[in-house]
Amino acid sequence: MPLPIEFYDRDPVTVARELLGTKLVRERGGRVTSGIIVETEAYLARGDAACHAFRGQTRRNAAMFGPPGRAYVYAIHAHHCLNVVTEAAGVPSAVLVRAIAPLEGLALMKRRRRTRDPTRIGAGPGNLCQALLITRAHNEWDLTAGQTLWVSAPDGAQRFAIACGPRIGVTAAHDLPLRFVVKGSPHLSKPLLAAGRGRRVKKR
């Protein structure tokens, strides 16, 4: 069962934390590939200079201004990144999915990624989109419909620790701990920075 719209219609920090351990599923031509989400980042509607919506709505970020539970997919260099849109329409927040632990369709994902190492298949937002064949064609896709691309609750109950730290690859608002990971997962895009070990701050 896909997660319902109510799951997404909450603040992005809550959604980012609760997405950990859920299953991201891609179906194509009767074949399923999927993975457990192990790393996310929240992008806030207000006061977050790193958020794509910070300077208002454009054609690129329009999905973030739409209803919750839709995909926001954007291209960067030769890669794609998948976000889930959070909060009500008009409140432009989202959660970036940064890493998955591969689950179903491992052989197919290995072929798409051109690697045999399972820990590198879904490690990174561009990499997981390559593994699951997610492209800009999925921008604004309704993730609650349970077709082609969706998120579902994990099959069984599981316990894990959540850790947080600064977001990857952003210079603005680097002090905010808006990156969330399943502690100790071998599938993370990068190790979590220890407290006090963030990006060097310019001295004066």
Next chain:
DNA sequence: ACGGGGATCGGCT
């Protein structure tokens, strides 16, 4: 029409 930059990745030093 043009120029610059980016929520990345992988390879190299």
Next chain:
DNA sequence: GCCGATCCCCGTA
């Protein structure tokens, strides 16, 4: 750490 690939999008004119 640094750099290049590679391309879409955005701001400016």
